[in-house]
Each structure stands twice: as C-alpha cells, then as structure tokens.
Amino acid sequence: MSSGARLLDVARVRGLFPGLSDGLLHADGPGGALMPESVVRAVSQAMRVPIANRGGVFASSARAEQLVSGARSAVADLVGGVPSGVVLGPSTTSLTYAFARALGKHWRRGDELVVSRLDHDANVRPWLQVADELGMVVKWAEVDIETGELPDWQYDELLTDRTRLVAVTAASNAIGTCPDVTAIGERAHRVGALVYVDAAHAAAHMPLDVTTLEADFLALSAYKWGGPHVGAVVAHPGLLEELRPDKLVPAPDRVPDRFEQGAPPFELYAGVAASVDHLAALCAEATGTRRDRLVTSMEAVSHYESRLFDWLDDALRSMAHVQVLGSPHYRTPTISFTVSRMRPRQVARELARRGVCAWDGDFYSRELFDAIGANEDGGAVRLGLMHYNTPEEVGHLIDHVSALR
Numbered sequence: 001m002s003s004g005a006r007l008l009d010v011a012r013v014r015g016l017f018p019g020l021s022d023g024l025l026h027a028d029g030p031g032g033a034l035m036p037e038s039v040v041r042a043v044s045q046a047m048r049v050p051i052a053n054r055g056g057v058f059a060s061s062a063r064a065e066q067l068v069s070g071a072r073s074a075v076a077d078l079v080g081g082v083p084s085g086v087v088l089g090p091s092t093t094s095l096t097y098a099f100a101r102a103l104g105k106h107w108r109r110g111d112e113l114v115v116s117r118l119d120h121d122a123n124v125r126p127w128l129q130v131a132d133e134l135g136m137v138v139k140w141a142e143v144d145i146e147t148g149e150l151p152d153w154q155y156d157e158l159l160t161d162r163t164r165l166v167a168v169t170a171a172s173n174a175i176g177t178c179p180d181v182t183a184i185g186e187r188a189h190r191v192g193a194l195v196y197v198d199a200a201h202a203a204a205h206m207p208l209d210v211t212t213l214e215a216d217f218l219a220l221s222a223y224k225w226g227g228p229h230v231g232a233v234v235a236h237p238g239l240l241e242e243l244r245p246d247k248l249v250p251a252p253d254r255v256p257d258r259f260e261q262g263a264p265p266f267e268l269y270a271g272v273a274a275s276v277d278h279l280a281a282l283c284a285e286a287t288g289t290r291r292d293r294l295v296t297s298m299e300a301v302s303h304y305e306s307r308l309f310d311w312l313d314d315a316l317r318s319m320a321h322v323q324v325l326g327s328p329h330y331r332t333p334t335i336s337f338t339v340s341r342m343r344p345r346q347v348a349r350e351l352a353r354r355g356v357c358a359w360d361g362d363f364y365s366r367e368l369f370d371a372i373g374a375n376e377d378g379g380a381v382r383l384g385l386m387h388y389n390t391p392e393e394v395g396h397l398i399d400h401v402s403a404l405r
C-alpha cells in the first residue's frame with residue numbers, strides 16, 4: 001500500500017458528515033456531494049452575525065468584504081490560482097453563460113470554436129448559442145465511443161488560426177474520463193486560442209493546477225466537493241482585465257468584481273472557504289500552506305478513491321447483465337452502466353429501494369449520450385464515489401447491482 005492510501009482515514013472522514021447519519025448509501029456524489037459539518041457551521045455562523053453589503057465603512061460591511069476575500073483565496077488555493085483572478089457566481093452554468101457573452105464581444109462572423117462531445121451541456125450550449133448569434137463556425141471534438149476517451153490528437157485538425165476558444169472538460173461527470181487537458185491546451189495556445197476548462201466534476205477528485213492544465217479559464221462548482229451552491233471561474237487577472245462583461249453602471253469596475261452581479265450570498269461564501277479547508281484537512285498528516293495541504297490531501301483522495309473504484313469497475317464489468325459505458329484510462333471514480341432488460345429509471349428505483357442513492361438519465365452530458373445512442377432508452381445509471389465512501393459500501397453496491405439480474 002503506498003503512502004497515499006495510508007493518508008486518508010475514512011472512518012475519521014465519515015464522522016465529519018452529518019448527512020451520513022441517514023443510513024443511505026450515497027453513490028450520487030457527481031450530482032452534488034454531502035456537506036461536512038464544518039461547512040454547515042461556517043454558513044450558520046455567518047448568518048448569526050450582522051453582515052451588510054460590501055463597500056461601507058462600518059464593521060458589518062468589513063465582514064462582508066472578508067467573506068468575499070476568504071472565498072476567493074480558498075478557491076485560488078484549491079486550483080493554484082490567485083485570488084484576484086477568482087470570479088464567484090451562482091453556478092458553473094451561469095458563469096459560463098456570462099463568460100461566453102463577455103468573450104463573444106471580441107469575436108466575429110467566421111471565427112471558430114471547438115467544443116467536445118464529452119462535456120456537460122454547461123460547457124457546450126453557452127458556446128453554441130453565442131456562436132449561433134455571431135455566425136461563428138463550431139467544430140466538435142469527438143469521443144471514442146468504445147473507450148470513452150477524448151483523443152487529443154484530433155485537435156490538430158480542429159484548430160486553425162481562426163479558433164478563438166476551446167471548451168473542454170477536465171473530467172466527464174457521466175463516465176469519469178479525464179482527457180489530456182494540458183495537451184489540448186498546448187495545441188490551442190499554439191494557434192492563439194483561449195481554453196475554457198470545466199473542472200466542476202474533476203475538482204472533487206484530484207489536485208488541480210490551473211497553470212499546468214493550460215487553462216485560461218477554469219470553471220468550478222463548490223457543491224461538487226462538499227461546499228455550498230456557489231460557482232467560480234478562475235482566470236489570470238490580466239485576462240479578466242481585457243473583458244467587459246455586462247454590468248450595472250455603479251457596480252465596481254475592478255477585476256474580478258466586474259464579473260460579479262448584485263449582492264452575493266456572503267453566508268455561502270463562508271461555506272466555500274470552510275469546504276476548501278475541509279479538503280485541505282482530509283489528509284491528517286498534510287503540512288505547509290493551505291495550497292500544500294490541498295495538494296497532499298487531494299492526492300490522498302485520488303489514491304483512495306481509485307482503489308475503491310477499480311474494485312467496483314472490475315466487478316460491474318464482469319457481470320453479464322451489466323453494460324458499462326466506456327473504459328477510459330485516466331478517470332474519476334464515476335461509472336455509468338445499463339442493465340439488460342431494465343430501463344435506467346427502473347434500476348435507479350430498485351437501487352433506491354435497497355437504500356442506494358444513484359442517478360439515472362444523461363446527467364446533462366446530452367451530446368455524449370446522443371453519440372452513444374443511449375438517450376432513447378433513458379440514458380444510464382451512474383455510481384460515483386467520494387472520499388466518504390467505504391470499501392464496505394462498494395461491496396454493497398456490487399451485491400445490489402449483481403442482484404438485479
């Protein structure tokens with residue numbers, strides 16, 4: 001057993017989650033993780049003290065300012081960015097729409113965009129809609145349906161000197177595939193295109209570094225890793241300076257505030273900071289700055305989850321009545337499958353009857369499921385592991401799916 005596996009004490013970790021006392025088996029993490037007590041406490045504490053809006057000269061306004069900067073610093077640490085490059089907002093979807101609109105002001109008819117069939121619709125539709133309005137050319141990076149991979153070599157043919165942006169996921173929330181985003185980003189940068197990476201699913205499962213990923217924009221959703229329902233986009237502040245999003249005249253024009261509309265949910269921002277602290281403390285032996293501890297802890301998470309997942313993956317693949325979608329090499333602990341002679345909804349209902357929380361459908365990965373041809377049949381069933389899942393739970397998952405035959 002390598003050091004990574006020793007570093008995550010799942011019994012200790014489970015004690016941090018009040019939601020686990022419901023006695024259910026939570027295999028629905030990719031749709032949203034459970035929240036640790038520290039996050040719940042941080043949000044409720046923030047609601048107990050006076051918080052005004054930002055920009056005043058009195059104590060409760062200063063408190064609001066601290067909550068904003070606390071959330072920005074935490075998100076920056078999580079992905080190796082800088083706080084002044086962290087734009088906070090309601091969700092990955094709404095922020096991506098806002099960035100598509102802001103970036104679109106620099107694009108012209110005939111400019112090109114590259115999107116992928118692997119992505120959640122949140123990193124597809126906003127780009128297609130802006131491209132449609134502007135008369136841009138959209139190119140598709142295709143998924144190898146057998147393997148579930150998104151080969152990076154195809155970008156050589158997709159990219160031209162008219163490519164303005166490549167939108168790609170760091171990990172598929174449906175089948176777990178982690179494309180080589182760095183290789184795609186390097187190719188995109190060679191032709192001068194920007195790279196918008198959706199890390200909403202990836203962030204809960206691995207250490208991320210916005211620079212080594214070659215991401216100009218990295219989109220995140222805190223509820224995927226145990227935080228509240230707050231989204232973020234991390235970019236270089238210099239790049240944000242070049243963009244002019246729609247905003248109210250009296251609202252601040254500085255970066256990153258320029259991208260944030262209206263009074264934000266300050267109390268949830270307290271929860272964002274607490275959720276990043278939670279991740280940083282997952283490995284009890286991690287030391288150094290919060291960024292250092294995050295990297296160590298997320299490596300431990302990745303190692304722990306991969307070991308559990310390999311067992312689940314092997315077991316499901318060996319079942320004659322189960323068809324697993326894809327077999328990507330690098331992946332998160334997320335698997336989608338169908339069961340012979342059962343609709344995915346029926347399977348999810350049967351699992352729910354046995355105390356398992358599992359999603360069915362296309363998980364908003366609409367393009368992928370259309371390409372596979374699975375949407376007419378109700379999509380698939382998805383099981384996703386998190387750092388609070390145990391080997392015993394994986395054993396139960398295997399038994400429950402096996403019993404569906």
Ligand SMILES: Cc1ncc(COP(=O)(O)O)c(C=O)c1O
Pocket residue numbers: 030031090091092093094120122123169171172173198199200201202220221231364
């Ligand atoms: C990979 C991925 N991207 C984007 C989203 C959308 O996130 P949000 O709900 O914050 O808009 C999700 C949510 O399921 C996701 O898994």
